[in-house]
Amino acid sequence: MSLVSLHDVGFTYAYADRPALREVTLEIEPGLLYGVVGANGSGKSTLCSVLRGVIPHFHPGELTGAASIHGTDLLDWDPGELSRSVGYVFQNPFTQISGIKETVFEEIALGLENLRTDPAEIVERVLEVIDRVGIRHLMTKNPNELSGGQRQLVAFAAIVAMDADFVVIDEPTSQLDPETSEKVFSIIAGLKERGTSIVLVEHKIDLMAEYADRLIVMSRGRVLEEGPTREVLVSPSLDEAEVLRPEVTDLALALERRGDPLPRVPITRAEARELLAPRLEEAPDAHRTH
Amino acid sequence: MTTTPTTPAAPAGLTPEEQAFVARLRAPITSGNWLRDLNPINTFVLVACLAVVAFALPGFVPSLAVCLAYVVLAALAGVGRRFASTFAKLFLVVGGILFALRAVFLDAGERLLVLGPFTVSTGGLLQALEFSLLVMALCGALTLFFTMTPMKNLMLALEARGVRPTVTYVILASFQAITDLGKSSTTVMNAQRSRGIETEGSLLTRLRSFGPILAPVFLTAMNQTEERALSLDARAFSYSKKHTQLSTLRAVPAGEVALVALAVALATAAVIGRFVL
Numbered sequence: 013m014s015l016v017s018l019h020d021v022g023f024t025y026a027y028a029d030r031p032a033l034r035e036v037t038l039e040i041e042p043g044l045l046y047g048v049v050g051a052n053g054s055g056k057s058t059l060c061s062v063l064r065g066v067i068p069h070f071h072p073g074e075l076t077g078a079a080s081i082h083g084t085d086l087l088d089w090d091p092g093e094l095s096r097s098v099g100y101v102f103q104n105p106f107t108q109i110s111g112i113k114e115t116v117f118e119e120i121a122l123g124l125e126n127l128r129t130d131p132a133e134i135v136e137r138v139l140e141v142i143d144r145v146g147i148r149h150l151m152t153k154n155p156n157e158l159s160g161g162q163r164q165l166v167a168f169a170a171i172v173a174m175d176a177d178f179v180v181i182d183e184p185t186s187q188l189d190p191e192t193s194e195k196v197f198s199i200i201a202g203l204k205e206r207g208t209s210i211v212l213v214e215h216k217i218d219l220m221a222e223y224a225d226r227l228i229v230m231s232r233g234r235v236l237e238e239g240p241t242r243e244v245l246v247s248p249s250l251d252e253a254e255v256l257r258p259e260v261t262d263l264a265l266a267l268e269r270r271g272d273p274l275p276r277v278p279i280t281r282a283e284a285r286e287l288l289a290p291r292l293e294e295a296p297d298a299h300r301t302h
Numbered sequence: 303m304t305t306t307p308t309t310p311a312a313p314a315g316l317t318p319e320e321q322a323f324v325a326r327l328r329a330p331i332t333s334g335n336w337l338r339d340l341n342p343i344n345t346f347v348l349v350a351c352l353a354v355v356a357f358a359l360p361g362f363v364p365s366l367a368v369c370l371a372y373v374v375l376a377a378l379a380g381v382g383r384r385f386a387s388t389f390a391k392l393f394l395v396v397g398g399i400l401f402a403l404r405a406v407f408l409d410a411g412e413r414l415l416v417l418g419p420f421t422v423s424t425g426g427l428l429q430a431l432e433f434s435l436l437v438m439a440l441c442g443a444l445t446l447f448f449t450m451t452p453m454k455n456l457m458l459a460l461e462a463r464g465v466r467p468t469v470t471y472v473i474l475a476s477f478q479a480i481t482d483l484g485k486s487s488t489t490v491m492n493a494q495r496s497r498g499i500e501t502e503g504s505l506l507t508r509l510r511s512f513g514p515i516l517a518p519v520f521l522t523a524m525n526q527t528e529e530r531a532l533s534l535d536a537r538a539f540s541y542s543k544k545h546t547q548l549s550t551l552r553a554v555p556a557g558e559v560a561l562v563a564l565a566v567a568l569a570t571a572a573v574i575g576r577f578v579l
Contacts, residue, residue, distance in 0.1 A: 066532060092541035100536040107529035110537070111478040112471060114454060117327065121548045123537035126467075128546050135324060135548070139316075152323050156478065170537060 013083055015178055015209050016040035016063055021077035022233075023058060023067055032058040034233040036077070042177070045200070045210040047224030047241065049217065051254045055233040056213045057103075057182055062086070063211055064180045065094040081178075096127060099176035101167055103183040105160040108167035116147065116166050119155040123174040137173050145169040145199055161192035168199050178209040185216065197223060221245060221258045221279040229253045245279050260284035330552035331455060337379035341554050342451045342459040344562045349375075349443040351569035356439035358572035362428070365435035372442045376449060385449045392441055397434045404430030453477060458551050467545055471534070483523060490518045 018038045024031040033055050040046060040063070048056045061067040068075045069091045079086040082097060102108055113119040117138055124134045142148050147165050150158065155166055164184060171179060181200065185193035197219055204210060204223070214220055220227065220241070227244040229236045230253065237249035244250070245261050257265070263284070264277040278284035316324065332339050340348070349372075356368040369389075376385035410425025457470040494514055495501050501511040534540075 064536075066535070070532060070535065090542065091535060092538060095535055095538040096541065100532070102529060102533060102536075104526075104529055107526045108533045110471075110475075110534060111482070111530070112457075112474040115323075117323070118548060122539075125545050125548055126538040126541050128541075128543055131546060131548050131550075132328075134546070135328060139324070143315075148320070151320060156481070167533070174538065 014039040015042045015082065017078075017080045017083075018062065019078040021062060021075070021079050023062060023076070024074045025058075026072040028073070030233075032233055033062065036062075036233075036235050038228065038235060038238060040178075040209065040211065042209045043207050044225040045204050045212060045223055046226050046228055047220040048211060048213040048228045048230060049215075049220060049250075049253070049255045050230030054230040054253065056230055058233070059228075059230065060100075060180050060182045060211065060213055064098050064100045065089055065091065066100070069094070096174070097176060097178065099171040099174060099179035101164075101171050101179065101181045101184055103186050105164035105167060105187060108170075109155045109158075109163055111156060114154060115152050116150045116155050116158070116169075117142070117152065119166055120170045120173050123170050127174065137175075141169050141173040144202060145172060146195065161188045161195075164188055164192065165195060165199075168196065172199070172203065176208075179203060179211075181210060181212045181214075183213050183215065185214065185219075193219075217245075217256055218258045218281070221261070229255065242277075242279055246277050327548060330550050331458075332552060333380075335380045337375065338381070338450050339552065340558055341551060342456040343463065344554065344558055345451055346447055347562050348565050349447045351565040353440050353443035354569040355572045356436060358569070358576040360576070362432040362435045365432070365439040368439045369435065369442055372446045376446055379450050381449045385446055388445055388449065389438075389442055392445065393438055396441060397438045400437055401430045401434040404433050454549070455551060458547060458549060461547070462551065467539070471539070475530075479523070483519060486522055487515055487519045490515045 016038070017040075018036050021033060021036040022031050023033040036059065048059060050056050058067065061071060062075075062079055063081075065081060065086055067073065068087065069089070075086075081089060081094070110119060110122055113122060120138045120141060121134045124137060129137070142151055145165055145168055147162070147169060150162060150166065155163065158166065164187075168184070184196050184200075188196065193216070200210065200212065201223060212220075212224065224241045226239060227241050228238045229244060229247075229249045236253055237244055237247055239247075245257055246265065250257055256262075258279055258281075260278045260281055260283070264274050264287075267273055268277070274287045276287065278287050337345075352368050352371060356365040372389065373382065373386060376382045376389075405422055405426050406420040408426035408429050409421040409423050410429065412424045413421055414424060414427075415422040453474055457474055460470055461467060491501055491511075494511065499511055499514065500507050502508065
């Protein structure tokens with residue numbers, strides 16, 4: 013059974029002129045990392061809100077089509093139960109801190125308290141997650157006094173601690189420095205390794221190419237394409253959606269057009285290095301002649 | 303047969319400081335001071351009883367005595383300096399204004415000074431003293447309560463008495479919002495300054511610069527409220543069953559109950575003595 017099933021789903025926010033989502037049909041399968049790419053305003057965040065059930069439970073508007081999570085119609089879900097099943101990490105690190113806890117430890121414990129977890133178990137779980145996310149040094153700090161990057165890591169830890177089997181992550185690194193972005197992606201990779209199903213919205217296409225199993229390409233509220241990352245990254249739908257490809261993929265496509273293709277089109281730098289290695293060995297100084 | 307309570311083993315790999323922190327979380331909350339360790343609801347009842355005594359007994363002496371009692375209690379609770387500083391400011395600003403207004407407008411007893419519409423008289427001074435000290439006794443009760451009681455403890459006590467977490471969240475978040483708005487206004491103020499808007503100088507200049515700050519600060523706050531609500535929902539805040547608590551308040555000892563009962567009895571006696579008998 014699919015984790016999430018959307019059939020011909022559309023959504024128009026209250027007082028909006030145009031729908032933010034149109035005719036979206038998707039099946040999200042368990043255990044995979046789905047990357048969502050598209051230009052600003054293409055409907056990525058609205059799709060996340062539907063996948064998490066924030067629409068229609070929180071944002072008012074007109075929802076059309078059929079949407080179900082774990083086989084239950086979205087409208088039949090109790091919002092509290094839904095938060096137990098589907099984790100959600102947002103873009104803005106400054107609004108993800110509850111503002112009512114005095115230490116990072118207690119901040120991470122908040123979700124577990126809400127889920128009626130036994131206090132002794134909360135302590136164990138929080139300690140385990142703090143180490144997994146690598147924020148032991150922040151454990152006793154006041155979450156309201158952390159930097160944006162540190163807050164985002166705490167927000168991740170809080171959602172990881174709740175142990176949902178499906179997590180929706182909306183542009184988690186858009187306000188972070190490269191080092192913290194790497195940390196965030198290593199947390200996401202860790203979640204994936206543990207079998208968590210993930211839907212991730214992210215502009216950093218190189219990281220998507222490295223981590224995503226499948227890509228969803230969005231433009232003007234529609235899903236233009238959904239498929240394995242490698243196939244989607246070389247398809248014309250990315251051009252239509254105005255999404256840049258990884259540089260190495262662009263380079264390989266350019267070589268193909270020149271009649272000098274690589275054995276296959278790489279999507280990550282490591283793969284490109286591997287494919288280009290024989291050519292570099294044959295002509296180690298070739299790049300100096302141009 | 304008696305059983306000895308067992309302490310959970312300290313998690314491996316933690317520094318001594320981290321172990322102490324975790325141990326504190328596992329134990330009921332304590333500050334190490336018996337007055338501050340009173341249950342917040344009992345603390346509130348105690349200071350409210352003192353305020354009631356000041357209100358019920360005639361003259362300015364009871365109010366003055368209660369104000370002094372607050373200072374002594376604050377010192378015993380280990381928050382004397384913090385309380386004295388806040389209370390002194392209140393005394394000077396609120397108490398001073400109330401005293402001055404009453405003193406110059408109430409004309410009773412012997413006139414000491416007449417300046418146009420203002421008359422300072424012995425009766426007016428006495429009533430002004432009585433009224434301002436009574437108000438200070440009431441204000442002092444609240445000041446002492448909030449100086450002695452961490453908000454977190456108060457919310458735990460309220461939730462233990464059945465107050466919904468939503469209500470306690472709103473109270474706690476409101477206090478945090480004041481700090482956040484302060485930080486946000488500093489950021490906007492710096493941004494305005496970098497664009498050349500005068501934000502320092504005379505009172506008029508400062509007031510004029512305040513207008514352009516208000517809109518961005520409040521619009522940001524309103525935007526953030528929606529996102530904060532969503533992130534709370536992501537933490538299962540709307541989960542319908544009763545939440546557990548990582549931190550707990552200690553059990554209320556019998557002596558504390560007796561102290562509160564005595565305070566309530568004294569306050570009731572003062573009210574009955576003044577208004578019934």
